Amino acid sequence: MLRVLLSLLLLLPALLRAEDLNRLVLEQVRTVPRGGGYAVTSTASQRLRQSVGVKGEHLVVAPQVARPSYCSGATYLIFLKTLTALEQQGRLKLAPATVNALLIKGQPDGHGLWGRWNANGPGTPRLFHELKLGRNFESYADARPGDFMKIFWTKEVGQREHGHSVIFLGEETINGEPGVRFWSSNQPDGYGEKIVPKKKIAWAVFSRLEHPERINGAAQLPAKDSYLASLLKVRSSAKEVRQQSGMKTGR
Secondary structure, three states: OHHHHHHHHHHHHHHHHHHHHHHHHHHHHHOOOOEEOEOOOHHHHHHHHHOEEEEOOEEEEOHHHOOOEOHHHHHHHHHHHHHHHHHHOOOOOOOHHHHHHHOOOOOOOOEHHHHHHOOOOOHHHHHHHHHOOOOEEOOHHHOOOOOEEEEEOOOOEEOOOOEEEEEEEEEEEEOOEEEEEEEEEEOOOEEEEEEEEHHHOOEEEEEOOOOHHHHHHHHHOOOEOHHHHHOOOOEEOHHHHHHHOOOOOOO
16 A cells, blocks of 8 residues: 555656646637637748747747638647747756747648648647657547647548647537537637537547657657658558557557
8 A cells, every 4th residue: 555655656746747737738728819710821821930930049939920820730839839838937948959840831741840740640649759748648538628639520531631630628518418628720710719519529639748848859850750741642540540649559
């Protein structure tokens, strides 16, 4: 019994830290002005690029510039804002090479950090797995508000995929049925919360930020992730998503 208690005490700081990071993610969500419209256009991509810059040695993120917006851009900005918030709190130092790697420069799917995040399939989970930023999982029972979430509206992955990159906010009941609430850039209004019936989600992968300091390994990543880059033209599967995201089982 004593050994179990000691183990729990050793784990407690890590558990509290993970919960603290989720709260920080949610704090960044609350700073983003609602609305702005949803669009997947060259204009939206140009404004997304303009919303992230460098001042001195520090990353500067301005989501209000990225309007209209789209889902992967919205969640990437929250990821960047969480990193900059940690740096402002003195809990993280972004190396100059990392700051440069985090910039949005129109990288194609699978190329660089933004190209990985923006890719079809497990863009965010794959990046989390490559850099060991945190764990990826599928169980709603394990999910917490502030987890990054990739929704698949159908079983298709890759070329024929219909998906949505969001921040998970929780489960609740809609008209007596289970529902899922999330934040993202949603059609047609843009930035904001949305709730959908859980049955409309074919499946989803959650990514929890646990080790933000490991983002400084970004400069050592291969320039291109061939799996993610292929998903514009190739169909994949849930099994392959799990393998590429470091999930040993479907849970």
